[in-house]
Amino acid sequence: MKRIIFSLLFIVFSASVIAQPTFDLGLKAGLNNSKVTFKKSEINSESIIKYHVGAFGRIGFGRIFVQPEAYFSAKGGELEGEALDIASSFNFNSVDVPLLLGLKIIDGERANVRLMGGPVFSVLTSNEIDGDDLLEPEYYKDNYVAFQYGIGADLMGFTIDFRMENGANIYKHQVNSDLDGKNSTFMISLGYKIF
Template sequence: MKKYLLGLLFVLAATLTGYSQTFSYGLKGGINYSMGGEIQGNNSTLSYWDGIAEGEGALGFHGGVFGQVNFGKFFIRPEIVYSSLTQEFAIPKRDENTEFNVQTFTIPVLLGYNIYGPLDIYAGPVYSNILESQIPDEELNDHIVVQNTPINAQIGAKVEFGRFGVDVRYEHSLSDAERQAVDFINSEYGGNQGGANKGWFNDSRLNQVIVSLIFKIGGPGLNEGRRRGRSCY
């Protein structure tokens, strides 16, 4: 992980040396809507839930930094982002949905193209490190183990005006599903009359729609809006 980050910073520094006039950087943050996941009950004694609960999308949040190097109408945009994802599962015999929470540290490296004026499109791979993944301890006897350091993919578009912009993208997991056993605390799920007990987390992969606000700290064209405002007087 550290070698990867150091390599990325080295490449970025070398790029800045040759293309300092076309480099911009700043902050980003916003919300994410997660999708995916599947939990299946195990009816081992003919009295417990044996159905399938599909993940129901829920909102999370993210924040991070970005850099962008332009090559004419093309650009490369590395980012470093922390994300908190939440997915809900409607398991019978429980008043509230079961929440699956995941915290990630990701490094997207995106290749983009300027369509026209402030509108850009982009796509690229995402290195993702899972910091934590869990269903609350009071509901589960064991921990959820999510495949670490998976490679995902993102595609999206952004518009920027001066220092500010809006970014909308979709992230898709490229990992294979990893089935694992789960042991629910039965008293939290309706007791022995049809409640959840043993089961399987068939698929813990999460895809997401990401909406970000962008704030540029440095780069070309940041004062264009101000200059246009002065010309009106």
């Protein structure tokens, strides 16, 4: 792992010495197709459509870039199954701060195609569970770290991103680990570069 981190830092440093840095700042919004899955096999998870809205920055060194973002995001899922008396909805809102490392695989004058990935740090702003008493809102984690990866494109001042976010345990039951919940979200974002 240390070799990978050192190699990435070396590439970014080398590119920054050779290339003239660029900076973009913009606004973004989009849809989340989110679902929460549990270890307990008797609980079935269905995805729901929510949204996100916020801002992004991009610091580029030739084809390599770093993209920090901050946005408000609504996520959750629908639950049903034998372990639940009635169907439940599992909803939460968070402020997400991804820090993505990317590579432009096509780098044109007016358009480009990008690959990106990195950690996302999230802080819950609200949580809610409707329906069954088996799951309690008190077991939501206040914050968590997940991983995002995806592909995007820029056309003049506009951006579009397709990303997957997963790896986050957002619900930690104190008594029954089969009721620990993990979030996964597919995101589509549209953005506009202000400058």
